[in-house]
Amino acid sequence: MDPFSSEGELLTIHNAFHGGQYSAVINHDTSGLSAENSIPSTVYKLRSQIAIGQAEEVAIELEGQDNPDLAVLKAFAEYSQGSTENAVKIVESLVGSSSDNATVQIIGATILHAEGRSEEALTLLSRHQGSLEAVALVVQIRLSQNRTDLALKEVLNAKRWAQDSLLVNLAESWVGLRIGGEKYQQAYYVYEELAQTPSTSAPRTLIGQAVAELHLGRLPEAEVALQQALEKNPKHEDALANMIVLSILAGKEIDEYLSSLQNTAPSHPFLTDVAQKSELFDKSAAKYRAKA
Template identity: 70%
Template sequence: MDPFSSEGELLSIHNAFHQGQLTTVIEHNSSALAPENVIKAQVYKYRARIALGEAEEVSAELEGEDSPELAAVKALAAYTTGNTSIAAADIAKVISSSSKNGTVQVIGGIILHLEGKSDDAVALLSEHQGNLEAVSLIVQIRLCQNRTDLALKEVQAAKRWAQDSLLVNLAESWVGLRVGGEKYQQAYYVFEELAQAPSTSTAPTLVGQAVAEIHLGRLEEAEVALQQALAKDPKHAQALANAIVLSVLAGKDNSDQLSLLRNTMPDHPLLTDLEQKSELFDRAAAKYAAKITA
């Protein structure tokens, strides 16, 4: 078996997963993969199924699996179905025994971050040995922490050894959208290139393009990109969230998008933030409410 061919096939699966081509990942024929790459492909396929709403089925299929990779995937499936305490305990066990495993680092980092243990997630992910997904997750976590400086540092370090990789280009674009200025246009070019190609035009890439368009003040173009994203995936949470933001900027009604997002992902950060802001407003307004006396 040609090892270069096997690595190329795995890279195709890797890229398809991170471009949001989840069905392509699941249907990919992995028969040409070298034995050491088979489980890596399995992990991507299981994660794609979890993302498409098959977490319970994946969890059932992985019952009894004890390899670090599949145990980590099982924990992710459990977390996705709402069994968060069990999943957190399970992933902690896997991390304690297999913290050097790339899949364990990535899935462990995801669950730790979701559990509010972002610094622990970064510490685990930072143990990676050339794992681009670990890099991209560190960048995302640093951006969530409003540490753009550390996110930028991570991207710059990765560019020294993975200049042309998809994930590094995407991570640099995410940081660019936070830095602003001329970086908005640079990020737009990356997302536009992905969105224009038939093989990589997916809801996530179209959302990235739309966000860049919003920052550049091109609201009509952003609306077109978001409409295309929702045509591909009507329940794409980030497309819906950005459609809500865009409607506010454009002065349009967003009640339909809000309703869809509540049904699709009721704990989406945008909805949580809106609820918190609404409560703060009501509290502030109550202080100035007219007091009625008998």
């Protein structure tokens, strides 16, 4: 077996997964992969199943697995179904015993961050050995902490050894959207190029393109990209959330998109953030009500 063809095939799966082409990953024939690349390809397939709502099937399939890669994916599948307490316990155990495992680092950090334990997630990710996904996740966490400076530092370090990587380009565009100015246009170019590539032209890419268009004030173009994303997946929660934002900016009705998002993902960050801000507004407004 040609190891180079096997590596190239794994890279194709890697790019398809991070481009949001989950069905393509699941259906990809991996019978020709080397033994070394078999586990990583299986991990991508199982993560793709979880991403499209097949977490229960994955959890059942992985019952009793003690391989760290598969055990942490079972925990992730359970977490995705709402069994958070047990999933977190499994992750904590695996972090203690297998913190050098790349899948444990990525999935473990994802769950820890979701639980509000971001510093623990960053500590775990700091153990990675040349993992671009770990770099991308660190960037996401730093941006969520409003530490754009540290996110940018992470990207610049990664560019020294992975200049043309899909994940590095995406991470740079995330930071660019936060920095603003001319970086908006640069981020747009990244997403525009990805949208023209079959392996990465998934809703996620179109949403990124639309967000860049929104920042550039190009509302009609942003709407086209979001409509394309919703045509590919009518229930894509991030596409719905951004369509609500666009509709507000354009002075259009939001009821249809808001209802769809509430039904599809009632705990989506957009909805919880709006609810929190609404509550804070009501509390502030109450202080200025005329006394009877």
